[in-house]
Amino acid sequence: MKKWVATAALAAGALMTASMASAGTLDTVKAKGQVVCGHGQGLAGFALPDAQGVWRGLDSDVCRALAAAIFNDPNKVKVVPLTSKDRFTALQSGEIDVLSRNTTWTLSREASLGLEFAGINYYDGQGFMVRKSLKLTSAKELSGASVCVQQGTTTELNLADFFRANKLELKSVTFATNDETTKAYDAGRCDALTTDASGLYSERLRLAKPDDHVVLPEIISKEPLGPSVRKGDDQWLDVVKWTQFVLITAEELGVTQANVDAMLKSDNPEIKRLLGTEGKFGESLGLTNDWAYRIIKHIGNYGESFERNVGEGSPLKIARGLNALWNKGGLQYAPPIR
Amino acid sequence: MSKTVSSNANQSFVQHNVIEPSRPPSNLVGPVAWAREHLFGGVFNTSATILILLFLAWVVPPFLDFLWFDAVWTGKDREACIFNDAHPDVGACWAFIKDRFSFFNYGTYPIPERWRVDVFFVLLTIAVVWMLKLSLPRRDLGAIFAFVILPVVSYFLLIGSPALGLPIVTTNLWGGLLVTLVVSAVGIVVSLPLGILLALGRRSTMPAAQVFSVAFIEFVRGVPLITVLFMASVMLPLFVPREFEPDKLLRALVGVALFASAYMAEVVRAGLQALPKGQYEGAMALGLSYGQMMRLIILPQALKVTIPNIVSNYIGLFKDTTLVVIVGLFDFLRTIETARIDPIWAAPTVSPTGYVYAAIFYFIFCFAMSSYARTIEQRLSKADKR
Numbered sequence: 001m002k003k004w005v006a007t008a009a010l011a012a013g014a015l016m017t018a019s020m021a022s023a024g025t026l027d028t029v030k031a032k033g034q035v036v037c038g039h040g041q042g043l044a045g046f047a048l049p050d051a052q053g054v055w056r057g058l059d060s061d062v063c064r065a066l067a068a069a070i071f072n073d074p075n076k077v078k079v080v081p082l083t084s085k086d087r088f089t090a091l092q093s094g095e096i097d098v099l100s101r102n103t104t105w106t107l108s109r110e111a112s113l114g115l116e117f118a119g120i121n122y123y124d125g126q127g128f129m130v131r132k133s134l135k136l137t138s139a140k141e142l143s144g145a146s147v148c149v150q151q152g153t154t155t156e157l158n159l160a161d162f163f164r165a166n167k168l169e170l171k172s173v174t175f176a177t178n179d180e181t182t183k184a185y186d187a188g189r190c191d192a193l194t195t196d197a198s199g200l201y202s203e204r205l206r207l208a209k210p211d212d213h214v215v216l217p218e219i220i221s222k223e224p225l226g227p228s229v230r231k232g233d234d235q236w237l238d239v240v241k242w243t244q245f246v247l248i249t250a251e252e253l254g255v256t257q258a259n260v261d262a263m264l265k266s267d268n269p270e271i272k273r274l275l276g277t278e279g280k281f282g283e284s285l286g287l288t289n290d291w292a293y294r295i296i297k298h299i300g301n302y303g304e305s306f307e308r309n310v311g312e313g314s315p316l317k318i319a320r321g322l323n324a325l326w327n328k329g330g331l332q333y334a335p336p337i338r
Numbered sequence: 339m340s341k342t343v344s345s346n347a348n349q350s351f352v353q354h355n356v357i358e359p360s361r362p363p364s365n366l367v368g369p370v371a372w373a374r375e376h377l378f379g380g381v382f383n384t385s386a387t388i389l390i391l392l393f394l395a396w397v398v399p400p401f402l403d404f405l406w407f408d409a410v411w412t413g414k415d416r417e418a419c420i421f422n423d424a425h426p427d428v429g430a431c432w433a434f435i436k437d438r439f440s441f442f443n444y445g446t447y448p449i450p451e452r453w454r455v456d457v458f459f460v461l462l463t464i465a466v467v468w469m470l471k472l473s474l475p476r477r478d479l480g481a482i483f484a485f486v487i488l489p490v491v492s493y494f495l496l497i498g499s500p501a502l503g504l505p506i507v508t509t510n511l512w513g514g515l516l517v518t519l520v521v522s523a524v525g526i527v528v529s530l531p532l533g534i535l536l537a538l539g540r541r542s543t544m545p546a547a548q549v550f551s552v553a554f555i556e557f558v559r560g561v562p563l564i565t566v567l568f569m570a571s572v573m574l575p576l577f578v579p580r581e582f583e584p585d586k587l588l589r590a591l592v593g594v595a596l597f598a599s600a601y602m603a604e605v606v607r608a609g610l611q612a613l614p615k616g617q618y619e620g621a622m623a624l625g626l627s628y629g630q631m632m633r634l635i636i637l638p639q640a641l642k643v644t645i646p647n648i649v650s651n652y653i654g655l656f657k658d659t660t661l662v663v664i665v666g667l668f669d670f671l672r673t674i675e676t677a678r679i680d681p682i683w684a685a686p687t688v689s690p691t692g693y694v695y696a697a698i699f700y701f702i703f704c705f706a707m708s709s710y711a712r713t714i715e716q717r718l719s720k721a722d723k724r
Contacts, residue, residue, distance in 0.1 A: 041663070041666065041672065042676035042680075045681060049445075049676060049677075051438055051440070053511075054446070079446070081668065082666050083663075086571050092576070202684060206686060210420075
C-alpha cells in the first residue's frame with residue numbers, strides 16, 4: 001500500500017514535470033554557473049567526501065567531468081546528498097540537474113519515473129565472497145552452504161533465484177543491516193557473503209583478515225549503474241551521454257590526463273576529432289569545441305578515473321572485469337565521435 | 339537553682355571540665371564501617387555487591403583495553419588499524435578520528451572559509467556561558483547578544499554576504515557538528531517561548547486561541563518527526579515551483595522547532611496546572627493584568643517546577659537532531675557514518691570507534707545540560723526549604 005502511494009506520487013510528479021516546459025537544462029546550468037549533482041549519502045569508491053570534505057569517486061567524476069566540459073573547472077559542482085527515497089523526486093522537481101548515484105538502470109524507472117539514463121559508468125552485479133580455506137572456485141559449488149544476506153533486499157531474492165535455477169540447496173541467514181551481515185560473516189556465522197560485487201570489495205576490507213577471503217567470479221544479477229537526467233530535454237541528455245563517451249573514447253585512444261597536451265599535436269584523425277582540433281562537435285552539443293580536452297585535462301580518461309577511485313590505485317582494488325573496454329574483454333564501448 | 343549549681347561546683351568530687359565525647363567504636367565509622375553497612379549489610383546486599391564487582395571485573399578491563407591500552411593513536415590510513423602479526427589485538431582506532439576530525443566538525447564546508455565556523459563556535463560558546471553563568475556581569479547585555487546579535491551575525495557569517503567580502507556558502511555544504519549545533523540551538527531557543535504561548539493559548543478562555551493551540555499541539559504530537567521531515571523533503575518539491583522551495587536546512591529547522599514547541603507546550607501546561615488556584619486569585623485580587631499576572635506570579639513558579647521536564651525535552655531534542663539526515667543533511671552522526679565506510683579507513687575497529695566517539699560527544703552535551711539543570715533546581719529550591 002505504502003509503496004503504491006509512493007509510486008503514485010512519483011508518477012504524478014513525473015507528469016507534472018513533463019508538462020512543464022523546460023527552459024533547457026544546459027542553459028540553466030550555464031546561467032547558474034554550476035552543475036547541481038545528486039549523490040548518495042556516501043558510497044565507498046563511488047561518491048564519498050574525503051578528509052577535506054570534497055566528494056570523490058567514480059560517480060563524482062561524472063559530475064566533475066560535466067563541470068569541466070561546460071565551465072573548464074571541475075569544481076563548479078554543487079553536490080546534493082540524497083537518500084534512496086528522495087533521489088527521483090529531486091530530479092523530477094528540478095532540484096538537481098543530474099543524478100549520479102549508483103542507480104540501477106531499469107525499464108520501470110525510465111518508463112514511469114520520468115527519467116532517462118545517459119549511459120552506464122559501472123556494470124555491477126551481485127557476487128559472493130567466501131573464505132579462501134574453502135577452496136571454492138565457483139558459486140555453483142555453494143550447494144548446502146549457509147549464505148549471509150541482508151533482509152528484504154533484491155539481493156535476497158536474486159540469491160534464492162540463483163540457487164533454485166542451479167538446483168543448489170540454500171541455507172540463507174538474513175540480517176537487518178549491511179553491518180550486521182558483514183559482522184556475522186566475519187564471525188564465521190556463514191560460509192559465504194553476498195551483496196553487489198562493488199560492495200563485497202569494500203566490505204572485505206573491514207574484515208579482520210581481508211586476505212583470507214576471496215570474491216568468486218560469478219555475477220548473478222545485472223546492476224548497470226549510471227547517471228540519469230530528466231526526461232524531455234534531449235540536449236542535456238546528449239551532453240551527459242557524450243561526456244561519458246569522451247571518457248571511454250579517450251581511454252580507447254590512449255589519451256590520458258598526462259599526455260593530453262601532447263596529443264593535441266597528434267595526426268590521428270580520431271584523436272583530432274576527440275580533442276576538437278578538427279570538426280565542430282563540441283559546438284553542436286552547445287559546448288565549446290575543446291570540451292573533450294577539458295574533461296580529459298581535469299578528470300583523465302575512464303580507465304584513470306576507474307583505477308583512481310575503485311581500481312588498483314584505491315584501497316578497493318576492484319578488477320576491471322565487465323568494466324574493461326570492449327576490446328579488452330569488457331562492456332565499455334563508446335560510439336564514434338564524428 | 340543557681341545557688342545549687344554554685345554549691346555543687348565547689349564539691350571536689352564533681353568534674354569541672356567538660357569531657358570530650360569519645361569516638362564511636364571503630365567498627366561504626368570509617369570506610370570499613372561504611373562498606374559494612376552499605377555494601378555487606380545482610381545476605382542480599384553482600385551477594386549483590388559481589389555480583390556487581392564480578393560484573394565490573396568482567397566488563398571494565400576489556401573496555402579499557404579497547405579504548406586505551408590497545409588503541410591506535412597515530413596513523414595515516416587503514417594500515418595502522420588492521421589486525422596483523424605485529425599487533426594482533428587492535429582496539430579503538432583513534433587515528434581515524436584524528437584524521438577525520440575536521441570533517442566531523444565542518445562537514446563539506448569549504449576549507450578556506452572554515453574560520454567562519456570557528457568564529458561561530460566561539461560566539462556561541464560566549465553566548466551560552468554568558469547566559470548560563472549567573473555570576474557574570476551585565477547578563478541583560480548577554481541576553482541581547484545571545485538572542486539578537488548572535489543570530490544575525492551567525493547568519494551572515496555562515497551563509498556569507500558578498501557585500502561584506504564573505505563568499506556565499508550554501509547550506510548543502512554545511513555539515514557535522516555545525517549542523518547539529520545550529521539545529522539544536524534553534525530548536526531550543528525557539529521552542530520554549532513558542533511552547534509557553536501555546537500552553538497559555540490552550541488554557542485560555544478565548545475560543546480561537548484555544549482551538550488553534552489544541553489543534554496544533556495534538557496534530558504535531560500525533561505525527562512522527564520523521565514523517566514531517568520526509569514530507570518536507572520528498573513531497574514539498576513536487577508541489578511548489580523551484581524558486582519558492584525553501585532551503586533544505588531551513589525546512590529541517592522549521593520542522594524541528596515547531597515539533598519541539600508542541601511538546602514544550604504540554605510540559606509548560608503541566609506546570610501551570612500544578613499551581614494552586616490561590617496564586618491566580620491572589621494575583622487578580624491585587625489588580626494585576628493578565629500579562630503582569632503571568633509574568634510576575636504564575637510563569638516563574640510554573641517554569642520552576644517544570645525545569646526537569648524542560649531539560650529532558652531539550653536533551654531529547656538534541657538527540658532527535660540526528661533525524662535531519664532524512665532531508666539529506668549531514669549532521670554530526672551522519673558525518674561519522676559517512677567517514678567510517680571510506681575504504682581508506684576500512685578496518686574492523688573503525689566503525690565501533692566512530693560510534694564510541696559519537697557516544698562520548700552526545701553524552702558530554704546531554705550530561706552538561708542535565709547537570710546545569712540540577713544546579714538551577716537547587717538554587718531555586720532554597721526558597722522551598724526555608
